[in-house]
Amino acid sequence: MVCFTKFREKTEQVGRWKIYETRYFRGQSKNQKCGVKRLCFSIICILLEVIFIITIVTRLNEYAEIINLFTRILSGILVLGLYASNKTSSMKMPWVILILIFPIMGVGLYLLIGLNGGTHKMRERYAEIDSKLLPMLPDSQECLSRIKETIPKAGNIASYIQRNSQYPIYQNTDIVYFDEAVKGLEAQLKDLEKAQKFIFMEYHAIEDAEAWHKIQDVLEERVKAGVEVRVFYDDMGSIGFINTDFVKKMEAIGIHCRVFNPFMPGLNLFLNNRDHRKITVIDGKVGFTGGYNLANEYFNYTHPYGQWKDTGIRLEGDAVQSLTVTFLEMWNAVSAKDANDPDFSKYLFHYDYAAQQTGFVQPYADSPMDNEQVGEEVYISMINKAEKYCWFMTPYLIITDEMTHALCLAAKRGVDVRIITPGIPDKKFIYNITRSFYHGLVKHGVRVYEWTPGFCHAKNECGR
Template identity: 40%
Template sequence: MKRILNKLFSKLVLGGLIIILQFSWFVYLLYSATVYSSMVDALFKIASIVLALFVSSRDMRSTYKTSWIFLILALPLFGIPAYYLFGRPGLTKRTRMKMDVVSSRIRAYSSPSDDVMSALRAEDDSAGQQAQYLTCYAGYPVYREADTQYYCCGEEMYPQFLEDLKAAKSYIFLEYFIAEPGKMLDAIVEILAQKVKEGVDVRFMYDGIGCIQTLPNKYYCYLQEKGIKCACFQPFRPLMSIIQNNRDHRKITVIDGKVAYTGGMNLADEYINARVRFGYWKDAAIRLTGECVWSFTSMFLELWDYILKIESDYTFYRATSMEKHRLQEKIHADEKGFVQPYTDSPLDHEDVGENVYLNIISRAKKYLYIFTPYLIIGSEMRTALVNAAKSGVDVRLVVPGIPDKKLVYFLTQSNFPYLIKNGVKIYTYTPGFIHAKCFVSDDVQATVGTVNMDYRSLCLHFECGVWMYRTRAVLQVKEDALKTFAESHEVTLEEFQKKSFLVRTFMGALKLFAPLL
């Protein structure tokens, strides 16, 4: 009973109700005005047409553009306020300017190496083009001979993660979308508190919406009492505000500028299968050492400085030339490839995460294996996947067998028929929920990160990942994919056609609301 009451009176539920009331009141006022005044009704219809024309001229994906135009014209009382809340760019011009200042300040410490880029282009010009794109539009250079270790699940990564935290001497930076007290987080906090006593600079950054249901009230005070510095990205406020759209969905840990982790894993027990939620929780993480760790250090500091309105001493964190050489000494003998961390921001209208995926798809020649928890994609991504399959590439996607969000899963399934008809193989992960976000192709390139194949990840959130060319981890991702296919069920067109007409119609209707999910 207590658990039910806690859920009913949680910050998210109460805040959500307040927003719904505001939204409903706004719609009611619009409705009342249109009913009692023919002039207002006419003006409202004109406004819906003008807004639809404006949306049609916006530089956005055609699929989502069509959805918004339909909602605005067919259901203007709902569509216009919904577009105000969810359809517009979520950060104000002032906010963008502030973040641009911080970004330009720290990017000055991440100048690309012409020698590394030239070496990559000499080996594979196509891969060089991908690296060039990321250098120019994500702002982080490509590195050579970084040590990469891929983990196929949370419980495989967790022991090494704890050991790395215990070995910290200078600083520990953690940035996560979700954190929840339990076996995993409590053990981490215990280590962090001990490290603070040893003089280590420990910082923890979390997202205000991602943690709204998982962290107790004033949990940051609990951490600060232990000497752990905290920052919350855009705390939840129960107001009809577009700023709620843009979340910090990244998962980053940096230790002493020597070791970095990223991937799909948050800091909660289900990610290490210490708690069962949707069957077995399959995720992915990658551990990096070498000079490339600086890119993740700067990603963290960029957002940290913006939130706290400070200017960090970047020269302190940037490894010296002597340290760079020492970092490279312990690189694994198999690591002769290239590594390029990247971030994706809603600030610049450049969809880096999606373009990384599209570039890998378009360059695949033999096979393309994909893990994604959600499959809410536009026509561009669908066309790219289908064109690859029609060109003879073995294209396979793995999605959850047990979903975490029913509506989103219906929308994911609505993409199955078209893809399967055109040669794309789709698998559902039978043991449970797959939360990994990975692409691997042709034994040469892969990416592991936080970017889901849905509208919010691709357009609205702060995301990150690492693109790799001929590193040890590329083959580790492939090996994991092959094992996962063996544990999964391949979906057939006949299975989908057995679904009732009402279910298939409902799935089709949901596509109109894709930008909202």
Template identity: 40%
Template sequence: MKKENKELFEKSKRGALQLLFSRFGIILVLLLIQVLLLFGLLNYVATNYIHLYYTVNLVFTLTGYTLLFNSSSDNSVKMTWMVVFTVLPVVGILLYLYTQLEFGHRYERRRLIDIIRNSHHLIQSQPKVKKELEANKDLKGIVSFLNQTNTYPAYRNSDVTYFPSGEEKFAALLEELKQAKSFIFMEYFIVGKGEMWSAILEILIQKAQEGVEVRFMYDGFCEFSLLPRSYSKELEKMGIKCRVFSPIQPFVSTVYNFRDHRKICVIDGQVAFTGGVNLADEYINKVERFGHWKDTAVRVKGEAVESFTLMFLQIWANNSDTSDFGQWLNVPKEKILKDDEAKGWVVPYADSPLDAERVGEMIYFDLLNKAQDSVQIMSPYLILDGEMETALTFAAKRGVKVDLILPHVPDKKYAFALAKSHYKTLIEAGVNIYEYTPGFVHAKVFLVDQYKATVGTVNLDYRSFYHHFECGVYLEDVPSIEEISEDFKKTLSLSQKVTLEDVQKEKALTKITGWVLKIFAPLM
């Protein structure tokens, strides 16, 4: 019996050893070791949680600060991210890395760069104009800057008409559309069904039936609230070639932060429109949303139109090829002015958030820093970075009369609160702030020393400076400057001046809201 028990024990021992050193046994042992290590780690974390928490937060915060201070961001943007890193170190740095790694628009950036590289040579300043530009060192500097990122020539043989309201621009636009014979290119941020759009659409359909090339592009944000998602296909069925810029898709991407805020219409390469006026009834006061809607626009005729044609084609080509650029650019230009009547300069320009230059803001900087006597501004928003606030206050402190007209009836209450957070600093520096009492100002106009101006789509806010595709036209010594000046005087007469006493009497809630939102303004 003892012998049998011994043999049974030896047999069991061999079986246990075989099981232990078998593949299954080794896996089981490794699993047990991992479980023990996991429990040990959990126990360590549980007993040392506070130390680990602060160590991880410190590492993430320092990493975030290091990346941030070595970036080329504006100081206001850096300050905002510093607050985010301090409050939410791990989440903040991950969010920052997500935005900086450009998920979703790396391809779009490369595509746009290639399009510009392959098309910038298609329009150039005339040799005679280049020679005349040499004598204007001030303007030459602006043109030189603009041509760092794209081709934006200066033009002499162009006529500019200024429209002090959306209604006047709308009437002129309808008449010009009716005269189209070859092509119509339209690119707008907002399109809303109503009287304005119906009248335009009727003409576009008719022109498409007549064989006119009609291309229409609108920002994908319209699909959220204004247009059905299938609307582009509906337009295609009507004979209108349609593109939706950056349509909203069911996945997260930083590309959605970059919107096409431009307003461009080009007809036959002979006429172009730009300015603040979108294609919805509030822009022509057919419906009232925020009191009277004050807007502006310009019509350009002549050689400068080719710049707007190229702007449109470059964005349109993001979803198509570039082979037809020459067809639409190489059109004979009507002689608008005689050589001895070619007064002033016209320089259309565009701004893209996908390159390194803040073109719209730099144009404003140049106008402010070179102003000698007066700066007159109309803008719907006042959400300033530190550089722009400094430029405005410095101009006023130099003795330049700086007048700024903003809305009295806001379209966005948070934007209004943010604007008011800048009032005290600006007024104390000598900037005159006025609010347009009849309603909402949507115009984007700078007029300097009564001979230089820019009219376009660029607001005085972070979105226009950093996140939007924008456009405008720089004007110098052109007859329409006088029209801009008269419109500013008229608008000023309908506006009330804001004093420091008014700022002090502002509601506490508005002040607090502005102060808090100002921290996060660069991210809004």
């Protein structure tokens, strides 16, 4: 008699958390819209595949084998190239399957979407700016040596980040953690009022409403005091939040404003790449970052998805230089039509600051325009090195096979692995995808919690 192991998920409500766990028993086994041009191209690919199949069946029966063999050879060559590429299996296999089953449609869609990591000119602009900016960051070999001596595992990850993203590790930096976004906003407003030289703000989403108006009032006052103010936002992220004349409004009051990758249906092959950063830099001395954007719902001024949970941090000291570089990179590289900064030195400088905290800080940025998945590799490294616990908080749990394997293996090693996700979704389709990962994780001992009061947008990771 053959016995199979079956997994059953149990859901338990404990306070504001919905906990997912697994019980074992023996028994029987049982949105994003595309541009017009892309949409048309995709439809054409599908129609060509249908026409090809119909033609083979109705008119070209005697040549069917030859034609089919020819298309399979072409698709096979592409599949071999794709298989040999430096991508994860979760990125390659869907394309391989699609191309092998529907060669014409698969090849067409892959050439349109799969290869779109950024245009050649876009890559050149970023490379040019990075070649000027990144060398201006301080040499941190001494600091890197100290963390390797005191915390070898963290030092190993810090070395990887510095080698692959070129962002150094710092000490001499004080950090304040905000467990609610509104606390971060209040602290941000106070620091903005003290700005003397420049203010840089880069956000995925800005809403021309109450929260932003509080910030704008301070920015206008600082502009009148002679402070240089720049605001940078993602066009797709801010759709529905601001009108198309927002840039003109900001420029009219002295706030320099740029847009990342404007949404232009049918014209923009870089459409899927978005700026998801949330950064404020004040005089190169104080920086803010975290999960929250500058829209009312993030601060619970409005409640479209129940209570909104978000977090942030304030940095003061040497590490703010990396946030400054991150902003300047995007500001200068986003468009060839904009005038670039002729001199970065006035924004990147050393000043005397004596931090009270002695910990290590390493802000860094990642890009889709290279073959190194720095962010994912850092998380996997944290999971693999964890001995006691590894906790994650994320609004969208859509992970690769490599990440899934690392989480499950850590749990099987006895590490306390927990993941917090939203209880109320902001996008139901993504929420369903998130939940589809629960079973594969919890059956190996990963504990998944849903924050039931509303939408949890925080992005936090910690391990030991």
